[in-house]
Amino acid sequence: MDQATPQEKNFFGTSENAVKSQIWIAVSVYVLVAIMKKRLNLQESLYTILQILSVTVFEKTESFQLVTDRDYKAELCAASKQLKLFD
Numbered sequence: 325m326d327q328a329t330p331q332e333k334n335f336f337g338t339s340e341n342a343v344k345s346q347i348w349i350a351v352s353v354y355v356l357v358a359i360m361k362k363r364l365n366l367q368e369s370l371y372t373i374l375q376i377l378s379v380t381v382f383e384k385t386e387s388f389q390l391v392t393d394r395d396y397k398a399e400l401c402a403a404s405k406q407l408k409l410f411d
Contacts, residue, residue, distance in 0.1 A: 366391055 335343050357373050360366070366373065368391055376390050383390075 360387065364388055364392075 335346055337343065337346070354370070354374075357370055357377070361368070361370060361373060368376075373391050377387065380390050
């Protein structure tokens with residue numbers, strides 16, 4: 325039987341500056357997703373949220389709606405006490 329080889333992770337650039345930049349970007353994304361998870365009180369794991377965001381990066385959908393079954397804009401409009409002038 326063939327064993328599946330683990331997916332290799334490579335840096336896009338190999339200079340010291342490129343590697344440092346990529347590490348800082350990865351850490352920043354992880355922290356931002358952790359903040360999003362906490363503020364939106366999401367039950368999904370950070371890994372799951374990161375996977376969802378990685379495959380939907382170019383979709384025009386609210387991040388909150390991607391990781392939940394709720395419609396974020398509908399909840400905002402329902403909670404708003406201001407008049408809605410435009411749709």
